[in-house]
Amino acid sequence: LARVLAADASKHKPFIIFTTAYSEFALEGYRVDAIDYVLKPFDYEDFITSISKVRKRIEQGNESADIVSYDNQQFIFIKVDSQVIRLEINSILYIEGLKDYIRIHLVNGAKPMLSLMSLKKLEEKLTKSGFLRIHRSYIISFARVDALLKNSVKIGDKIIPVGATYKDKYDQFVDLWIK
Structure with a gap:
């Protein structure tokens, strides 16, 4: 699914955050330009850090899905x-x-x-x-x-x-x- 979303030619791509227990898939996360890759189990602080990255990208104007x-x-x-x-x-x-x-x-x-x-x-x-x-x-x-x-x-x-x-x-x- 992440590959399909990343291949979308429109300018309204979603932000992708991977949450998984398998660290070997981290490379794939970077190939599809994921915002973050969080290994399970993760805590609230990890979650907030990932969401902060999304917010920062939005504030920088990298997302034009207004x-x-x-x-x-x-x-x-x-x-x-x-x-x-x-x-x-x-x-x-x-x-x-x-x-x-x-x-x-x-x-x-x-x-x-x-x-x-x-x-x-x-x-x-x-x-x-x-x-x-x-x-x-x-x-x-x-x-x-x-x-x-x-x-x-x-x-x-x-x-x-x-x-x-x-x-x-x-x-x-x-x-x-x-x-």
Whole structure:
């Protein structure tokens, strides 16, 4: 199974940690680029060490599985309360930053989702999926824009201002859509 996962050509490879009682298979673990190889019996400290290696790799940006595509749908996983929710990207109208939280506004009047995440982190995930940060507190989905105004955007009944810092980037993006 590890060989099949390692041979996957997609950029969304899983992190592999081997746990086994057989040290002779350690070489195979390195061949498939396993994160760690833990011999049984192992203790809690060994487990935490392995998980820390995975976390470190994620934090270094070596894993880009933030946006997942499946069956022609793109989605992202967002932590909401004590759950991790799968959210289809095309259901997002706009995202509002609220200090350490974000509020994701959705289509069809669905209740907005509140998540402990920075707007910057979500911006990095969504930039290549038709989203644009137009204000220090807002990221918009260009697919959901109803009207482009000089210094704001209309999505549904909401008028979202374009911040001075983001005006040049906004103008460039609008020029691409209009021409």
